[in-house]
Each structure stands twice: as C-alpha cells, then as structure tokens.
Amino acid sequence: MAVVQRELVDRRRWMTPEEFAQDWAVAQILPGPNVVNLSIMFGERHFGLRGAFAATAGMLIAPTLLVLAVGSLYLQWADHPAVSGALRGMGAVAAGLVLATGLKLSTALHKHPLPLWLGWLLAVGAFAMVVFLQWPLWWVLPIIGGIGCGLTWMRTVS
C-alpha cells in the first residue's frame, strides 16, 4: 500500500493525495483486499473493464510469483539466523513505510470540509481505539466513520 501511494501519487502523479485518500477509504470499507479494490477502482475510472482487469492482474501476478519463490526458498532456510534476522529487519522497515503513508495521507485533511483539528481528533480517536483499546474494526468503523460522515454532511451544501 505504501508502494501504491508512492507510485500513483508521489512519482507518477496519476492521482492527487485527496483522490487517493478518498478511494482508499472506499477500497477499505468494501470487502476484499484493499490494494486489489483500489486497482479495480482506478483501472475502471480510466479504461473501464479492461483497465480494471489490467490493473488487478498487474498488481497480483508478479507478487504471486515472487512470494511463491520466496516461500519455497524459505522452507529450506527457515532456521538460519541470518534469514530470520533479515525478515525482522524488513518487517521494521515495512512498518515505517505504512506509518509514513499515514502521515502523507493526512495532508488530505488540510483540504477537508471539516476543520483540521477536528479531522486529526477523529484520526487519533480511531488510532487509539485500534491500538490501545483493541476494538474490532466493526466497532471503530461505524463510530469514527459515522461521526466523520455526519459532520461532513452538515458542512457541505448540496
């Protein structure tokens, strides 16, 4: 997901940060893998059915081959300390990628109909519910999403 954000928004500029954040929200709420949903939405918008297929296939084929190769290799080398160390190092970096993506998405809050402090309050609220209270997504989503949508509804004019 960090990679998708970097390629589509930062490097190729196919999407603005706001578009990405909005599409990402929808992709996350619908069932199915977020990244696949985002590929379908993005491909469909530009090239219809063919685009959705192409984007999804492009997103999945190479990683599938790669992960099968890594998986087969790993089965043989799993006990080697250097291998588990490398996995640990990559895991720490991957966490950083996700955190940085969250920080970049937050720039979309500047253009939000709601005031900046309120947007951040909701975001921090969602963070705290997931990390510290460990509530399931099915509680956090209606609460924070509902408040966010309700307040935005009141601030926008039809």
Added chain:
Amino acid sequence: MNPALTPLTLDAASWLHLIAYFLSLSLLSVGGAMATAPEMYRHTVEQQGWLSAHQFSDSIAIAQAAPGPNIMYVALLGWNIGLNAMAPYTGWSAWLAALAACLACMLSMLLPSSLLTWSSTRWMRRNHALRSVRAFRWGMMPLVVGMVLATGWILAARDTGATHAWAPWLLTALATLIVWKTRLHLLWLLAAGALLGALGWV
C-alpha cells in the same frame, strides 16, 4: 496443539469445497485480507486439516515480509494445501497440484469482492455529485488516516525477538522519516532493512 493433517483429496468434490469456501469468505473480508486470517485458520487447519499450523503461520510471515499486497498469504496457503495433497510426492505433479490449488484459492477469494467493488465504483462515479456520496468520501478520510497509522504501529510493535527491543523501533522511525520526507525508492529501504537484520544489528 497441532491438529492431525488430513490433506485434500484431489477429486471434484474436494476442489468444489475449497473453491466454495474461499468464495464465501471473499465477501466477509471487510477490513482487508488479514481480517479473515483467524477464520481461515479455524477452517483450513483446525477443521479440515488441509495444512499444518506451522505452515499457516509461516505463510503469513512470508507474505508480510515479501513485497506485494498481504493477500499473497492466501496464495501461499493454497500452494501448501496443494503440496500436502500430493505428499509424499514432491516432483512436477506436486508442483502442478500446488499451482492449481494456489490459483483456485486466490481467484475464489478475489472474484466476489472484485465484482462488488466494480459495481459500486461505477455507481459512485455516476452519482459523484450527490451530497451523500461526497459526504461519505470526505467523511471517511479521518478514519482512514487513523487506521493506516494504527496498522503501521501494530506492525512495528509486534514481538520480533530482536536482541535490543529499541533497535527495530529506531529502524522503523528512520524508515518513516525517509519515506515521508524523501523520494528514495522503497526497495532500497527494504534491502537495507534486510541487510541490517541479517547482520544481527536489528
């Protein structure tokens, strides 16, 4: 606790069972592929015995570490289910079965949710001017920011068994800063993390 392994028998009924199970799971996977992992574990490992608990957790660890969407763990699960079904054979026939099971799991897992996304994105695009659609798209944004930050935090906070608990945190913080403020290619960062880990510094 490790339930006995009862590999998939490669007849039509078993294939249908496998495909139907992943088809039904697809529409339940709200919140991403990882959210369905506990349910998948219950069915494939504990109930059916298609693969071992160890294979299951390894599949998730590898998919998390490898680049690509984390749905990839389903591909690895399918692969292992196929390999188990052919055991003790390990030649080409086992690889073919593994590939077939891998494809069956992935496609079944993706098809229903993709159709739903496809139809709802078309509906939303036609109605994008509606106040409710706009309010929904903007209103969910704070939630998404919070959820993404929370995911990063949880990934950083998991128990990694590192020699110094602070070292992975420092690496995570550095990676966050570099990705946020520079345009360095992400693969360099992942490679650097792998090297530091392999050398035992993290």
